[in-house]
Amino acid sequence: MTSQENAAAKRTLGERIGALPKPWKITAMVLIAAFFYVLPLLEPPFISTPGADFGAVMFTVATYALVALGLNIVVGYAGLLDLGYVGFYAVGAYSVAVLTTYHAHWPFLLAVPVAVLAAMISGIILGAPTLRVRGDYLAIVTLGFGEIIRLVANNTAWLGEAGGINEIGKPPNADLFDVPHLNWDSGSPLLDVQDKTTVIKFGILDQIPYYWLALTVVIIILFADTLIKDSRVGRAWEATREDEDAAELMGVPTFKFKLLAFAMGAFVGGLSGALYATKTSFINPESFILILSILFVAAVVVGGQGNRWGVIVGAALVGYLPERFRGFEEWRILVFGLALMVLATYRPQGLLPPRRTLRARQVEQEMDALEGESTA
């Protein structure tokens, strides 16, 4: 009586949202999306970051979310441990940089597809020989790959060497209208007519238009991700991840699907790198160090690998928290390390574990309940 009813009543928030009728769901999503677009303009008092430009922080969070989604495909869906994801990020960024500056002067929008393609190709080049090796070795090889990319950029003259490349091309502008920010200095929100964002002008100072661009890309990728996960491809990944040998036996060409996961992860990573390059307009090898790969993996694992919302939450934490607490700058990495250890010990499945884990747990609960009853 009791445990079965409890199991039925304890529906998670995710399930309750999923159970709403479709028009409500769509409205809710549109509202939530709109909220995120407007967020940097609102500059809410506790969330906004003192000492760092809030728009820039939101952009970082958006690009990290994009990266986390891409890495989620590789790590979460396909179960491949990739410690060199920053390599794809770098390939995307450098492709855009090289094409839009002194080498070719292409417009930014034309350079992006090339950058993404380059990243995908590098993913395939990396994956083809290495995906045949065992899990942990894959981690090391990918780590090596990420570092090789950075070192090659550091030592090659036409990639700018250590000095990097600056004046990277921007997306096209459309000078439509100005939107003022909110100013909370006096305690209640006022419209600050001096602090404005132009829709849509991609300049140097104002990062918010870049954030909007990144957010749009994130939403598009989220859609694509939903479609793919529920398709044959997603199921093949799940089978490969859970038990590769059994999947092979059942006729799943695991190698091809692993390579596909790599290529798609590289695609998204390269896209994120391209956005990063255009926003900062100056990149150098220091922007793509190993610790960034580790940060990305941490975002995915901490958030909940395999759960697209979880990894976004993870990315938001990883991108936002260090900037929010900038005063404690010196302690940032220490706190980050401690957080990783604590989270790994006490919540290893991540903050938002993928639904299958929940389903599996519920099944376990029901079985326990049944067994408990039968022995009672």
Next chain:
Amino acid sequence: MHTKHTLRTLAALAAAGLALTACGTTGDSSDTADSGGGPACDLKIAFMGALTGPAAGLGVGAVNGAELAIDQYNDEHPDCKVTFSKNDSQSDPKQAPGVAKSIIDDAKVVGLVGPLFSGESEAADPLLNEAGLPMITASATKPTLSEQGWTFFHRILGNDETQGPEVAKVLTDVANSTKPFTISDDSPYGQFLTGAASDALGDSLVGTDKIATGQRDFESTVTKVLSSKADAVFFGGYYPEGEVLIKQLRSGGWDGTFVVPDGVKDKEYIEVAGPAGDGTLVTCPCVPGDKITEFAKAYQAKFNEEPGTYGPEAYDAANVFLDGIADGVKDRAAMNDYVNGYDKDGITKHVKFTENGESSEIPIWLYKVKGGEYVAVKQLA
């Protein structure tokens, strides 16, 4: 049940939102009281550079020099003080834009001393220029910085284009080298300066090599130097690598003359290199702080140590801004005009800027490591 609940919450939120926007704009309640014709009294001067992290040694000298100038000004103008805003970028090009933005957003800042390094300047100066904040760097020496068309950029010391040939001259004339060897690190500063020096040396150069920042074992570099039988080596880079490099060169059995630029000129180099560093020749577009007795005394009194590298330059840079404030400048645009027209003696040189922000006078000094400190030898240019 659910729908009613959600409807109610949505309605409440919408109402709250509307209520908030009804509160008005900041244009209504304007804080800026008109203070009349005298100097504005709540202005700030900012500094941007490495206050922590591996490059902090060079940052400390500069920030202290600027702070001394501001303190002296505040002593003379007790009713109208200027605040000093120190901003730590760790001289990291990744952090620089964010730090620059927060300086820009502080409307009271009318001038920036910095950024400290060339690498972070490349990342941050576009933002600073776009925002119209006048900057005077007392230490970033990469020449291309003044060629970007940044009207708000100024440099109060010589750049590497002038330092490069002087380095070559030091190798040939002072060190009497017939077989010079140049080593560069992988920073923009090091690469450019070493490249300029190598070009000036021309055919007499017996070899070059490149190391990476953070590298600690230089065996293959030492081997290259030894096998080229070089009698003098110029290392273009910073002190964390320089101090280890010279030790390994010496213990590898090399006893030629070691020449380094201002990036190595830090007391840590002397401490860590120890006897291996004795006799190192140092070129610097900076003026010996201890030669400027008034400044040196005041610096010593305040910070309890000798003036650091770039201290006097930063002092002069801060004074340019301070003179502007004393003269009644209240905003950034006016300050930039003031700096462009500045024509007065500083403690390092006669301070005046060319059209693209370079300093008109460029003294370059030669130092030598002797007895555990940097002793000024002579002025090269």
Next chain:
Amino acid sequence: MDVQFLIDNIFTLTITGLVLGSVYALVALGYTMVYGVLQLINFAHSEVFMYGTFAATFTVMALGGTRDTSTGGAILMLLLALVAAMLVSGAIALVLERVAYRPLLRRNAPKLVVLISSIGASFVLAEIMGLRDKITKFVGLDDSLSAYVTRARNNVQFPDVVDPVRLFKIGDYNVNSIDLLILGSAILMMVGVDQFVRRSRLGRGIRAVAQDPESAALMGVNSTRVIQVTFLIGGLMAGAAAFFFVLKYTVTRYDVGFILGVKAFTAAVLGGIGNLRGALLGGLILGVAENYGSALFGTEWKDVVAFLLLVLILLFRPTGLLGEALGKSRA
């Protein structure tokens, strides 16, 4: 490609490469043993090494070593430094096992999560050293310890108590006393550990757990004890490596572990992860290959050579040069 330079200096490059490789080998030992027994990459092992370097340096500083110290006194100080380094590294390794790994292994956490925890531990350890000036300030000790904690993020100099004595020449290179000491000690220590694992009871326990943890437990092997000993041995070896490192390169810094750790791990994989002799072989080969690579392509490509070697080995011989062997008893 400067082949001529390589050939002209082949002896120098080879010998200095072997010396560097010995340091890699000793650190690689820790990685390989932990992986062999637990199948996990101990990311924080590089920090175990780093703490050893500081222990050695601080010991000699505390004993007042300078270049004027007598030879006898210097040797004594160095011995104490070596012991200190090994003890500190061993201790840190044990703490690491207890705090970062055991709780997770008890809960059968997935490997990726354990990896994340070890990465976190690595950051924490490195940052503690990098923030030592601020931390001692909290407890008010920063003045008395100022010689040790100022400028926490900068290079720390190992006092020059010893001048390397040039012994003999091989080709163009003057082999000096420190080189021989490092190379010789590394080989001796590796042999020692190898014998320990082969012959002692604990060693058999290690091999048993590496081969099949469940059967080992069934046979009465205390796996907790075995894991502790594994970490301890790795730590002791890393401490020795740390001592040799500061002896040769005379500086250390809070982040010195990082790149060295990656290279040492590369060496372990190169030789065959889980294989102790492989760690030695892999380390020596990596050290020499790096030097050859720098000579051929330029010093700035040194690290690329190391990573490229890693990638190639994993592609063509994933079990490494000597294969994985910890679990396979040959005795």
